[in-house]
Amino acid sequence: MTQTASSDARRIIFVTGPSGAGRSSALNVLEDAGYETIDNLPLRLLTDLLDGPGQDRPLALGIDPRNRDFSTNTIIDTLGRLTAVPGLAPELLFLDCQSEVLLRRFSETRRRHPLAPDDRPSEGIIRELEMLQPLRARADVLIDTSELNVHQLREEVEHWFAPGGQRHLSVSVQSFSYKRGLPRSVDMVFDCRFLRNPYWDPALRGSDGRDAAVADYIRSDPRSGPFAEKVTDLCLWLLPAYRDEGKSYLSIAFGCTGGQHRSVAMAESLALRLAEEGWQVSIRHRELDLRKKEEA
Template sequence: MSDILKDTRRVVVVTGPAGAGRSSALNVLEDAGFEVIDNIPLRMLLALLDAPGQIRPMALGIDQRNRDFSTDRVTEVIAQMRARPDVQVELLYLDCATDVLLRRFSETRRRHPLALADAPSEGIRLEKELLAPVRAQADTLIDTTELNIHQLREEIEHWFAVDGTHHLSVSVQSFSYKRGLPRSVDMVFDCRFLRNPFWDPALRSLNGTDKAVQDYVKQDPLYPPFAKQVLDLSLLILPACQSEGKSHISIAFGCTGGQHRSVTLAQSHAFSLAEEGWQVSIRHRELDQKKREETAR
């Protein structure tokens, strides 16, 4: 590592709407070795970076509760930090669907900080409008709608290395078109043209993590060229994204039910990328949802 990198402090600014998991993310970063400071006044952030002491990665939590919070001020401060040669700044934005935020506020019986006298739905609406310009600048966007606390921890630990070097993390996931496209994905591939194991009674109850299903899907004549071209495209794009300074990229495969074909492709693609040396995580949206429903019974 060069002397310049050794003298560069990594700073992760963590924000997002109330209830999306900002505090939980800060806890994970603290466990990972970051110096964590929450709700510090924005006017003090730059002075904080100049304070003497050991250079450690730092995580700064900000939201509308900061005394001098405004989207313009947040944008200005982040731009000032990015202009400094001694600071590597990353903006982590935690987002969540409105209906899930409403459920979380209902379960905790907390008032929304922007709607103390009104329904939480109004506060959520106002906050999302307020934070929209900040969200647009995010280096890393994690949607916590379908994540539990353990999955969020895995996401945070996966995206943020603590060795001071830049990594591009790749997320590969499967999904069902019946439930719509996943949030915040960079590339989406439709697998519905491949032969469907659902129509084989012996395979219907299995999924794409099972070898029998994988073998069935891979016997489709279109599978080998499709899988190869998707891999070639990924291997072309990933180095360019890394050179551009991106911290993560998300690739999604979809099929009708999100159980067989998309899972098979996601598994195969993720393993192929890992063999090429990329840092990869795998998530199967529909399979994970099914597990949560079975656990809740």
């Protein structure tokens, strides 16, 4: 568990993840946000870097198996050692991605995988994902880039790593369709499929849960109000506990059959309520975003 740090502590972000998941793009975002960024720094030089000039700036370090002295144990040990140093706030950002998406990205760019330069990219992807599992499990912030474009990735990175390096609990609320499976890396999931489904009303079928008429239709289900109230109360009770334990982010997801009506409405409602209570909240509707991408 990450140690809670004071607001004036120097933030040090270790950025890692499988090749093709967007590490370079994330480092560019952090650089634009005011971080000093260095990619593939040998870890043995880290102490000299921290003792050098520019100690007031937050730092972002790109780490991957191409580092000459790469070792998951060394990285985890380094994070633990830096956590104990007063005035430093180290964090591990892991950019995750589904293996089939990584393979497609390598195929589209015709790049060789760094861990399989003379073999099929799929072999290198498998090796790297296995190698990085301990870091994925240790991550303070995990962003799945499988379905994100560069603009959405920028929004995610900026959301978790605000300018000025303020440390707080950030909350992500999202909706999804069970037909396409559970989202990756969510902490809490709520099933909305027991609520009245606006899909069966022809006048509402083409709209989504952000539409006032759809939201009203869902609220007309007598089970909707108690469900929303209990979920909100649970989240408001848990969030301070997670924050006090040093957790950097929490992801909450609502699912329904198509990811268009009930889950969207419930996600919008919870996000608004949490924001009203002062929590930093981002919201994403997986199926609506995918549809928008397909129509573009």
